[in-house]
Amino acid sequence: GAGVSQSPSNKVTEKGKDVELRCDPISGHTALYWYRQSLGQGLEFLIYFQGNSAPDKSGLPSDRFSAERTGGSVSTLTIQRTQQEDSAVYLCASSLAAGTGYNEQFFGPGTRLTVL
Amino acid sequence: GQSLEQPSEVTAVEGAIVQINCTYQTSGFYGLSWYQQHDGGAPTFLSYNALDGLEETGRFSSFLSRSDSYGYLLLQELQMKDSASYFCAVRDNSNYQLIWGAGTKLIIKP
Numbered sequence: 001g002a003g004v005s006q007s008p009s010n011k012v013t014e015k016g017k018d019v020e021l022r023c024d025p026i027s028g029h030t031a032l033y034w035y036r037q038s039l040g041q042g043l044e045f046l047i048y049f050q051g052n053s054a055p056d057k058s059g060l061p062s063d064r065f066s067a068e069r070t071g072g073s074v075s076t077l078t079i080q081r082t083q084q085e086d087s088a089v090y091l092c093a094s095s096l097a098a099g100t101g102y103n104e105q106f107f108g109p110g111t112r113l114t115v116l
Numbered sequence: 117g118q119s120l121e122q123p124s125e126v127t128a129v130e131g132a133i134v135q136i137n138c139t140y141q142t143s144g145f146y147g148l149s150w151y152q153q154h155d156g157g158a159p160t161f162l163s164y165n166a167l168d169g170l171e172e173t174g175r176f177s178s179f180l181s182r183s184d185s186y187g188y189l190l191l192q193e194l195q196m197k198d199s200a201s202y203f204c205a206v207r208d209n210s211n212y213q214l215i216w217g218a219g220t221k222l223i224i225k226p
Binding site: 040041042043045048091093105106107109 | 149157158159160161164203213214215216217218219221
């Protein structure tokens with residue numbers, strides 16, 4: 001079946017603009033995760049969803065960042081009033097469930113965001 | 117606090133064996149995972165250890181010692197395609213999310 005997909009693959013925007021990043025998880029995966037990765041760095045956790053609810057929003061860097069998930073499927077990460085320091089690759093991952101047993105996270109190809 | 121430590125870079129020769137260590141300090145522990153990420157690519161799952169001991173999958177093996185809060189990834193018969201970054205990650209059973217190390221860049225020389 002299809003893997004995790006993300007769109008757009010690349011996004012160049014001007015400072016101060018809003019951007020929306022989309023993630024389509026693997027069908028049947030109830031858990032969805034957003035990460036940010038700067039060049040040559042590790043993964044920075046942003047937020048995760050179990051179904052449509054987000055039990056942990058502690059990783060969101062500021063109130064300019066928000067995310068939602070609808071229908072237990074597609075998720076959108078929105079960054080308002082983008083800043084240059086927001087430039088990074090935004091990775092989305094999904095897994096069968098968060099909470100029972102171990103569930104491997106499957107990653108999408110990421111969205112490379114460049115804020116000019 | 118919660119943290120994972122792993123070397124930032126390791127260099128090895130093609131055909132050799134290399135070990136990438138990971139020590140962790142987390143409030144909860146459910147298991148230790150390893151992921152591989154090639155430049156420009158997405159992380160992909162390699163292995164998972166919930167219990168002490170060695171897990172072998174082909175050329176890759178992963179080890180865990182919960183009493184020492186320590187694990188390692190062992191790569192044998194290195195190939196040039198193994199050049200990548202390797203991340204250890206711990207499942208924190210209070211949040212059920214993965215806590216990630218900063219990654220180890222493996223450089224393989226011919």
